[in-house]
Amino acid sequence: MKFLLPPRLAVCAITMAAMLAPVQATTSEAKARAYKIAKVLKDNGISFRNDYWHGLLKRKGSTTIKTTLKKDTQYILVGGGCNDAYDVDITVYDENWKQVGKDSKVDANPVVKVTPKWSGTFHVKVTMANSTSNGAHYALIVGYK
Template sequence: MKSVKISAVLLKMAFSLCILLAAVGVYSQKALQPYDDWTIQVLNQLRIYEERLELTSQSHEFVTGRLDNEGTEWVNIELPAGYTYHILGVCDHDCFDLDLELHTTDNVMLSSDVETDDYPLVSVTPAERTIYRVKVIMANCSSEPCRYGLGIYRSE
C-alpha cells in the first residue's frame, strides 16, 4: 500500500514537472523569436563598430528598425545627466549611407553626422535627465527596405 501511495505521488510530481516544462518551452519560443537575416547583420555591425570605435559601455538596449531609401524615422531616447553619450547608427549590407541628427524635444538640432558612410555617430552631454530625439535618415538604400540599428554608449 505504501509503495502505491509513493508511486501516485511521484506520478503527480512528474506530471506537474512536464506541464511546467511545456509552459516554459512555449514562453521561451515566444521570447526568443528569431531575427531575420538583415536584423542580424545590423546587430553584428553594431558589435563590429562599437569595438572599432572603442565604445565599451552600452547604456541602453539596441534599437532596430527599417526604412526605405531616403526614408526618415524619429527615435526618442532618455539620457541621464552626468555622462557623455555616443549614439552609433549602422545599417544592413544593402545600405550605403545612413545619417543621424540629434535634436531636443523642441526640435533644436544639437549634433549631426551626415557624412557619406554607413556608421554615423553623434554625441551629447546632458546637463539634466533629458529626452532627445534622434532622426534616422536612410540616405542610400539599394534594396528596400533597409534595416538600421542604434547603439547608445556612455563614457565616464
C-alpha cells in the same frame, strides 16, 4: 492520418519562409556593424545600454526614437546599416527639437557624440539617406561615459 498541403499552398509556404530568412539576416547585419564599432569604443571605456533599436527603412525614409539622456554625460550613438544600406544618418534633437548632434559622413556606420546640458527626453532621428531601391535595415545603440 497524414496532412498534406495542396501544391499551391506548399509553394506559398516555402516562398514565405525564404522571404523571412533574409529579413533576419539583414537585421543581424545592421546590428553586427553597429556592435563592431561599439566593441572598439568599449575597449576605450564607453559602456553601452543593453537595448537597441532596429527596423527597416525605405530609401530616404526615417524614423525618430525618443530616449532619455542625462546632464553632463557623454553619449555616443552608434548606428549600423545592413549590406543594402549605403548611407545611414543620425541626428539628435533636444526636447525643443533643437539639433544637438549630427552624423554627416556618407557611410552605413553613423556615430554621433553629444553631451547634454540638462537631463530630459531627446529625439534621435535615423535616416536611410541612400540604400537599394527596396530600402535597408538599421540598428542603433547608445553608449555613455
